Amino acid sequence: MFEILAAIGFAISFAWAWLTGGDEVPLTERSQVILIDSGEESALGARAFEEVLSRHRALEGDGADAVREIAARIVKAAEESFGADYDWRTELLQDDAANAFALPGGNIAVLSGLLPVAQNADGLATVIGHEVAHVIARHSAERLTQQRIADLGRLAVAVALGDMDPGTRQAVIGALGIGTQFGILMPFSRVHESEADRIGLVLMAQACFDPREAPELWRRMARAAGDGPPEFMSTHPAPQSRIENLTGWIDEALQAREAAGCPPLS
Numbered sequence: 001m002f003e004i005l006a007a008i009g010f011a012i013s014f015a016w017a018w019l020t021g022g023d024e025v026p027l028t029e030r031s032q033v034i035l036i037d038s039g040e041e042s043a044l045g046a047r048a049f050e051e052v053l054s055r056h057r058a059l060e061g062d063g064a065d066a067v068r069e070i071a072a073r074i075v076k077a078a079e080e081s082f083g084a085d086y087d088w089r090t091e092l093l094q095d096d097a098a099n100a101f102a103l104p105g106g107n108i109a110v111l112s113g114l115l116p117v118a119q120n121a122d123g124l125a126t127v128i129g130h131e132v133a134h135v136i137a138r139h140s141a142e143r144l145t146q147q148r149i150a151d152l153g154r155l156a157v158a159v160a161l162g163d164m165d166p167g168t169r170q171a172v173i174g175a176l177g178i179g180t181q182f183g184i185l186m187p188f189s190r191v192h193e194s195e196a197d198r199i200g201l202v203l204m205a206q207a208c209f210d211p212r213e214a215p216e217l218w219r220r221m222a223r224a225a226g227d228g229p230p231e232f233m234s235t236h237p238a239p240q241s242r243i244e245n246l247t248g249w250i251d252e253a254l255q256a257r258e259a260a261g262c263p264p265l266s
């Protein structure tokens with residue numbers, strides 16, 4: 001009975017969000033439907049980050065300081081331009097994978113294997129800008145909302161088959177659990193990737209990094225993926241057109257950079 005009421009409640013909120021236009025992504029102005037409370041979203045992100053920290057060594061020293069400084073500049077740009085008010089925290093973790101991620105709520109992790117591929121501050125800023133963009137565009141919450149909508153169908157089956165044995169029924173309804181679906185390694189969609197690339201580029205430029213380095217970084221990333229497991233690409237699938245799109249957005253980013261009062265580039 002509770003499940004039916006929950007499903008009906010969710011369907012009504014979805015219909016309401018749909019009719020009223022839902023939320024809007026910063027910069028791209030794409031409308032999105034998010035039915036996850038931002039407090040719940042942040043709590044899930046914080047829990048997942050604690051789990052990550054229990055399995056990785058957080059590094060200290062010059063490398064970690066540099067990563068934190070870059071992240072702080074990008075976060076400041078996100079707060080000033082888009083009012084992104086989160087509890088930000090950045091860690092450099094010992095891990096050979098060339099990857100980085102940011103969890104909903106503002107926890108950012110850069111894996112040490114990314115440093116040789118990033119090569120310089122502008123390259124690192126490209127990746128961190130991309131990750132911060134996923135957070136402020138609330139991509140995880142949007143994905144979770146879509147997952148819950150998909151689960152409504154499954155739930156209807158479970159309720160209709162009310163005479164199913166309790167174990168099986170429990171397994172079907174267990175699909176509503178959000179723990180595994182909120183796994184940090186679940187890949188983003190191409191729409192989300194493209195959006196994170198564009199917003200991230202503007203953010204790193206507003207933080208006075210050089211957006212012209214972004215296509216170079218993604219070229220290095222693609223080459224690194226050829227040598228071993230494509231770590232970043234496995235969680236951030238991108239269209240072949242990523243480098244082309246980024247090149248097309250450089251003017252927008254350079255204008256944002258100038259408007260932010262950054263010193264001219266050489």
Ligand SMILES: [Zn+2]
Binds near residue numbers: 192193
């Ligand atoms: Zn991404």
